[in-house]
Amino acid sequence: MKNNNTVIDAHNLVRVYDEKTVPIYALNRVHLHIERGEFTAIKGPSGSGKTTLLNMLGGLDSPTEGFVEINGTNITKLKGNKLIDFRLNNIGFVFQSYNLVPVLTARENVEFIMLLQKRPTSEIKKRVNELLQQVGLSEKAGKRPSELSGGQQQRIAVARALAPKPQFILADEPTANLDSVSAGNLLDIMAKLNKEENMTFIFSTHDQRVIDRARRVITLEDGKIVADTAPASTEHTHYETS
Amino acid sequence: MLLRIAWRNIGRNKKRSGIIIGAVTLGLAAGIFLMAFYSGMIEQRVRLAIQNETSHLQVHHPDFRKDYDIKYYLVNGPASQKQIQSQVEVKQAAGRIIIPGMIASPSGSSGITINAVQPEKENAITGLQQKVRAGSYFNPQKENSILISEKLIKKLKLGIGKKTILTFQDSSGNMMAMAYRITGVFKTSNTPFDENNVFVNISDIDSLAGLHHQYNEIAILLHSGSSLKVVQTKLKSLFPEYEILNWQELAPEIALTVSVGEQMVLIFMGIILLALAFGIINTMLMAILERTREIGMLLALGMNRLRIFQMVLWETVLLVLAGCPFGIGIALAAIGITHQTGIRFKKFSEVYASFGYNDVIFPELNLRQFLIIMILVILTAVLSSLFPAWRALRLKPAVAMRK
Secondary structure, three states: OOOOOEEEEEEEEEEEEOOOOOOEEEEEEEEEEEEOOOEEEEEOOOOOOHHHHHHHHOOOOOOOEEEEEEOOEEHHHOOHHHHHHHHHHHEEEEOOOOOOOOOOOHHHHHHHHHHHOOOOHHHHHHHHHHHHHHOOOHHHOOOOHHHOOHHHHHHHHHHHHHOOOOOEEEEEOOOOOOOHHHHHHHHHHHHHHHHHHOOEEEEEEOOHHHHHHOOEEEEEEOOEEEEEOOOHHHOOOOOEOO | OHHHHHHHHHOOOHHHHHHHHHHHHHHHHHHHHHHHHHHHHHHHHHHHHHHHHHOOEEEEOOOHHHHOOOOOOEOOHHHHHHHHHOOOOEEEEEEEEEEEEEEEEOOEEEEEEEEEEOHHHHHHHHOHHHHEEEEOOOOOOOOOEEEEEHHHHHHOOOOOOOEEEEEEEOOOOOEEEEEEEEEEEEOOOOHHHHHHEEEEEHHHOHHHHOOOOOEOEEEEEEOOHHHHHHHHHHHHHHOOOOEEEEHHHHOHHHHHHHHHHHHHHHHHHHHHHHHHHHHHHHHHHHHHHHOHHHHHHHHHHOOOHHHHHHHHHHHHHHHHHHHHHHHHHHHHHHHHHHHHHOEEOHHHHHHHHHOOOOOEEOOOOOHHHHHHHHHHHHHHHHHHHHHHHHHHHOOOHHHHOOO
16 A cells, blocks of 8 residues: 555566476565565565565566556666666665675775765765764775675675665675674664664565564565564555465 | 776786786787887888989989980979979989990890989989999099999909990980990899999980980989978979979889888787787686676666676776786887897898898887877777677676576
8 A cells, every 4th residue: 555655565576487488486476565664574485585576676677577666666667777777776785795896995885886876075975984984884994895704794785775875775685694793783783774764674584683673574485475474553564465 | 986996806816817918918019019120121111212212202204204215304404403402301402314225244234224323412312332332433533434233243244343335225216335344333232223223424424325414314312201292292383394203103112012011010910909809808708707796786786787888898998908018118128129229130131132121120110100009909908898898788687696
């Protein structure tokens, strides 16, 4: 059900692989509605379609059927550079294996996205300083990813995801490669950003530590949503399966 | 930022980048040096042709060159010569009588061109005196002296001080013969020229040839070859009744050599660059393959395809440009040294001379050629980046990030 607070509206998403031989339904008629400020975990066993769903919501992959609307824009209809530009300005990504640009320093990795947005230099400098401070890595600004621990790299990845001021952040198993202390720190930062800046986070995860911190948990199995433990405040969020 | 990423990416696989930078260094050094070598060789050929054979410009009766009949001489030759000499661009103008004839000795004869010259003026143009290897140059006190080449003296079994007979037609078509005493033996770096030319003092033959104080050729040497066209145009307007030709028109085969030589060097350079291009394409494809996941991530984050293309393009161009200073440095050092010392091909001196070349080559490179090479190198880098960049552009972020 759409309202002014709606960030993501996914309708009847189907994603079929090997359509012509033996069709595999990675997603099977998924409906999903996410509102601003949610802190949502998508869980499920391997192969349940978590990453596929995240890819659809992030415009990294196209559904075989259905569509995704972000802030009222049907991103399924966007192609090529229009879709890339939309992602740049609206969606933040945090990946399982950090995926920082190895030849850039921590500061440059965060700056880089804003340079792509052609933001003014003064604004970039100010925001990068703020973000590095928020993730607690100001003193590591000049270090390259190879000189940082996994947890530090993932915190830089969060700063990078926040840099373009996105509508929401998609985090694909962000704690999977982290020890418990680093994972705890990362989740603290994300929770703080969610609480203080009302930033929307959507995680795909196996990690119980993430699931325990999420305010909404969506369970996927065989490409279908089988459970959605929406809290009372977001009970208008619905899911449908077929 | 793209430039920074591209530059730093070069350092990610030092061994692989090092190989390409090494290949660019070697290829460029070889290419530039080869171009300089050919350029020096061609420049030398042109210089020798201008000096020995054609001068910068020649003035003739319009019909003279059809069959070299001396009845077609320059009316008022000496006055024309004086007027030409007064032009500021002209270093020297020398009158000549050119007569096809025969040279004979007791042991044989040979068809030759008799060059009747003004000794001092001729020397100022062709440096003929310096080419005299034995005996002496023309002496005003000695009449009827002749300079013949080493080749011809051997062929006719003659020697310095010996007499030889020149036979030719005068301007009225009568057969004339005259005995000349060999006073000097010359040698130029052009064997065919040596075999077919003899020199006599113009004052010893003009009356006999029926050209009293007249010439059928005025050879002109300029202070600088760059004023060639200007002087030619000026002289054409001064002497509309004469045929005034520059060295390229007089010896089109040399002009052709210049153009063919340049084309050959460019073809050779093209082969070097083509081989280099395959190396670059291979290296960049490997780099793209290794960074599939990273490129997928960049696409996912919002780097559009034009920027991905620019990144690959910059990386390729920078990789190539990184090798350029070394290649250029080595080539310029080699050219600098060999331009001073020359490269001697002693074993092939006869072969070189038969084509009109000296056996010592002084490589030289001008700015235009250098710029051509640099443009070709950059073009190679840009073209080599197209296929790897295209491969990078085809990546789909979701698929690439699973790699």
